Amino acid sequence: MSPKHVVFKKFSRDKSVSTESLCYLHHLHTCSTGRFITVKHCMLVQVGVYMARRDFVDHCDFVDPVDGVVVIDHEQIKGKRVHIMLSCSFRYGRADLDLVGMPADSYRRDLFLCTRQVYPPLQDRERSVHTKMQEKLLNKLGNDAYPFFFEFPDNLPCSVDLKPGPKDVTNHCAVEFEVKAFCSEGQDEKALKGSSVRLAIRKIQYAPEKKGPPPCGETTCEFAMSDKPLQVKVTLDKETYYHSEPINISVDITNSTNKDVNEISVAVEQITNVVLYSNDKYMKPVASEEAGDNVPAGTSFKKVYTLLPLLSNNREKRGIALDGKLKHEDTNLASTTIIKDEVLKEVLGMLVSYRVAVRLMVGGEVAVEVPFRLMHPKPDPGKLRNSESPHVNLFSINSTSLCRYSRVFRPSQPRERWVESFHVTQWHLTA
Numbered sequence: 001m002s003p004k005h006v007v008f009k010k011f012s013r014d015k016s017v018s019t020e021s022l023c024y025l026h027h028l029h030t031c032s033t034g035r036f037i038t039v040k041h042c043m044l045v046q047v048g049v050y051m052a053r054r055d056f057v058d059h060c061d062f063v064d065p066v067d068g069v070v071v072i073d074h075e076q077i078k079g080k081r082v083h084i085m086l087s088c089s090f091r092y093g094r095a096d097l098d099l100v101g102m103p104a105d106s107y108r109r110d111l112f113l114c115t116r117q118v119y120p121p122l123q124d125r126e127r128s129v130h131t132k133m134q135e136k137l138l139n140k141l142g143n144d145a146y147p148f149f150f151e152f153p154d155n156l157p158c159s160v161d162l163k164p165g166p167k168d169v170t171n172h173c174a175v176e177f178e179v180k181a182f183c184s185e186g187q188d189e190k191a192l193k194g195s196s197v198r199l200a201i202r203k204i205q206y207a208p209e210k211k212g213p214p215p216c217g218e219t220t221c222e223f224a225m226s227d228k229p230l231q232v233k234v235t236l237d238k239e240t241y242y243h244s245e246p247i248n249i250s251v252d253i254t255n256s257t258n259k260d261v262n263e264i265s266v267a268v269e270q271i272t273n274v275v276l277y278s279n280d281k282y283m284k285p286v287a288s289e290e291a292g293d294n295v296p297a298g299t300s301f302k303k304v305y306t307l308l309p310l311l312s313n314n315r316e317k318r319g320i321a322l323d324g325k326l327k328h329e330d331t332n333l334a335s336t337t338i339i340k341d342e343v344l345k346e347v348l349g350m351l352v353s354y355r356v357a358v359r360l361m362v363g364g365e366v367a368v369e370v371p372f373r374l375m376h377p378k379p380d381p382g383k384l385r386n387s388e389s390p391h392v393n394l395f396s397i398n399s400t401s402l403c404r405y406s407r408v409f410r411p412s413q414p415r416e417r418w419v420e421s422f423h424v425t426q427w428h429l430t431a
Contacts, residue, residue, distance in 0.1 A: 047072050047082055047181045047197055050141075052133040054201045054326060056152070060208065060340060063152035066201065069137045069145045070118045070181050077183060082119035085180045086150040088112040088157070088203075090276050090349040092173045109276065111175075111347065112156055118146040118181075152203065157348040159202040159324020160334050162272060162282070163317075173274060175349040176324065177201045202324040205338055206378035212239040217370040223363070228256030232368050234358045240373040243332050246308045247287075247372075249356050253301040261295035263361040266305045270333065272321040273351040282319040286310075286333060295360075309333060309354075309374065321352045336373040 051068035058064075072082055092107040130138065134147045162173035182196035218233040231254040241247055249266055267288035274280045287307040295301040311332050314320050321334035334352040345351060354374045360366040 047183055049179060049181050049197050049199050050137055056201060056203050058158060058203055058205045066150040067131045067134055069134055069141065069147050071141055071145050072119055080183050080185060081117055082183050083115050084118050084148040085115040087178050090175050112153060114150055116148060118148050121146055154340060155343045155347050156203065158205050160350050160352060161322045161325055163320045163322050177203055200326055202326060205335060207240045207375035214238055215370050215372055217368045219368050221366050223257050223259060226257040230255050230257050230362060232360060232366060234356065234368045234370050236356065236370055236372055240375060242377045243374065244310065246306050249305045249307065251303055251305065251358055253295050255295045255297060255299055258297045259362050260297055261360050261362050264291045264293045265359045266291065266307065267357050268307050268309045269355050269357050270321060271353045275346050275351055276349045284317060284320055286314050335375045
């Protein structure tokens with residue numbers, strides 16, 4: 001989770017705006033619900049973005065819309081236009097090349113781009129339809145605030161990140177979403193970093209409410225010099241498991257052969273298929289157990305193994321797929337990709353799936369693989385409604401004091417005059 005009331009600093013490169021402009025990000029906390037409003041803006045530049053959340057849920061039949069408010073400084077705009085852009089991109093490349101002035105991405109493809117003008121407004125505020133959060137923010141922020149609204153198309157993937165190794169900085173592969181507000185003369189003009197604000201968001205999926213039958217897999221193997229076969233059956237107790245939930249694996253072996261089963265291994269494997277860029281496939285065990293069990297010839301064996309796939313046990317592995325990560329927040333193993341009807345797999349960028357693999361050593365290897373889903377549970381809508389608050393407590397930063405956690409300085413003063421104090425004012429946004 002993100003720390004509360006933290007101000008993150010960035011320095012602008014746009015010297016025409018300010019000699020040393022500053023971008024900062026903080027969270028606006030709702031006391032009664034624990035919710036935050038995310039704010040990111042450029043001090044002394046032009047624009048700022050207010051959003052009530054950064055996770056947007058794909059419900060399969062529809063996707064939560066992206067809504068927020070852009071705040072501008074009319075004195076700094078000087079007749080320019082302000083646009084807001086929602087983008088989804090697939091990125092594969094080196095993140096360290098930017099340090100030497102080379103392009104940071106060796107391959108990048110924009111899967112979705114939508115840009116809209118927010119200032120000058122194309123429609124009167126009174127005639128526009130606003131969400132409840134937008135209405136509260138507009139009432140508080142006044143005439144300098146302008147709302148924006150986006151809808152996701154049905155064929156976009158969810159946020160996913162292919163984890164490099166702990167010492168590997170060469171390649172980074174991810175599907176990323178971003179909201180960007182920028183000031184420019186025209187919509188197609190390239191926005192400078194000093195006059196733009198980027199805010200990463202995530203598109204996520206919850207486990208479907210419709211539950212399927214428990215998955216099961218079995219195989220029968222015959223060997224030379226043996227009249228009867230070896231039968232192996234693997235059963236799971238349900239189709240969908242939640243993150244941090246143990247997986248019970250029932251293994252039933254009937255060894256009617258004249259050979260002994262000397263070793264049984266059970267593993268949960270993550271399969272990531274990069275379908276957009278190179279069609280690479282990564283198969284990584286995220287939980288495993290090398291059991292010392294054996295099944296002599298002419299006997300039967302039945303046992304339930306329990307495995308727990310967690311990111312904390314796989315942080316040193318390279319090529320593990322993770323759910324999209326926001327800055328300063330931890331994440332988890334990537335959720336199973338649900339492919340909608342009539343959607344091309346290539347558009348999804350990366351496909352993630354899971355399976356249980358049981359392998360037996362009987363001279364050679366005998367394997368049974370059973371697929372399953374690993375996802376987040378859908379939150380209870382009743383609890384969400386009960387936790388809603390009639391007002392939102394908005395924390396803002398006083399102009400004379402910027403940050404408690406990191407040292408920053410005001411552009412109007414020399415570098416030696418560091419500001420380390422922190423002041424909070426509370427805004428009540430009533431409906």
